[in-house]
Amino acid sequence: MKVYTNEKNLGDYPNRNKAAEYASGKYIKYLDSDDLIYPHGMEVMVKMIEQFPTAAYALSYAKAHEYRPYPFSLTPEEAYKEHFLQRGLFNEGPTSLIFNTEIFRKEGGFKVFKVYGDAEMLFRLSAKYPMVKMQPALTWWRQHEGQEFDLGHKNNEYFNGTYLLSMEFLESENCPLNNSDRMRAVNRLKRYHARKILSLGLGSKKLKPAWNYLEILNCQLKNY
Missing domain, CATH: 3.90.550.10 (Spore Coat Polysaccharide Biosynthesis Protein SpsA; Chain A)
Incomplete structure (x- = not known):
């Protein structure tokens, strides 16, 4: 060693x-x-x-x-x-x-x-x-206070970052999914992210900023 x-x-x-x-x-x-x-x-x-x-x-x-x-x-x-x-x-x-x-x-x-x-x-x-x-x-895997993963979840960096990252790879020309599955994946991801943002907004009693953030990320709630 x-x-x-x-x-x-x-x-x-x-x-x-x-x-x-x-x-x-x-x-x-x-x-x-x-x-x-x-x-x-x-x-x-x-x-x-x-x-x-x-x-x-x-x-x-x-x-x-x-x-x-x-x-x-x-x-x-x-x-x-x-x-x-x-x-x-x-x-x-x-x-x-x-x-x-x-x-x-x-x-x-x-x-x-x-x-x-x-x-x-x-x-x-x-x-x-x-x-x-x-x-x-x-x-x-030991989870504890102060580790990068814990801090990333507390400030929502991991949540928001992985969403944007997922969209980037799904929209890439190198995405291995066919177009039908890719669109299903994009819509599924947007639904999950929208619900999560609203849940966080309700929990923190900051629904208006949460709604505005949904619009910025194009996570429409129509048909969700």
């Missing part, structure tokens, strides 16, 4: 990219200092992603609710359908992921240095490459 220390604090995602520069193996595995990977976790992750050499990454989803045994691969279209039209998929952080080093570097690593940088990476990779779903419970 080698330990590297930065001379200055690079920040969350620049630090992830810096760490990836030191990687010499076939795969890149992140583990944040406040999280935990179970003793069998690394072995299982490597064995599973090894079965799919063209996959950009493998993901250990938090809940087991599959119709087939793990591991299995999803095409870009299948992955986007599951995330945008079914139960969600691109919601896991680096602790639950293992990356193909070659593809990670080819695609430039993390490019968005905000609390939703993980989601941007998964949207981008999944639009071009297959991904692998692994069994749950390989890691433990």
Whole structure:
């Protein structure tokens, strides 16, 4: 094991990219200092992603609710359908992921240095490459006060950022969905976001600003 220390604090995602520069193996595995990977976790992750050499990454989803045994691969279209039209998929952080080093570097690593940088990476990779779903419970993500994810939720940065990010990838020419599914995904996303904004507005008794924000984001409530 080698330990590297930065001379200055690079920040969350620049630090992830810096760490990836030191990687010499076939795969890149992140583990944040406040999280935990179970003793069998690394072995299982490597064995599973090894079965799919063209996959950009493998993901250990938090809940087991599959119709087939793990591991299995999803095409870009299948992955986007599951995330945008079914139960969600691109919601896991680096602790639950293992990356193909070659593809990670080819695609430039993390490019968005905000609390939703993980989601941007998964949207981008999944639009071009297959991904692998692994069994749950390989890691433990510790949630606590003061972490970036917690702060991002309190100021709604994660909520708003992932909405805009999702719209960007759905409207991209590289979106793997056909036009019919893409429009269904856009409308579904707008409905969810509109309801969430109004819920937050009602909870904070700031309904007028919430309504104005809906208009800015073009989240019309007609037929919702």
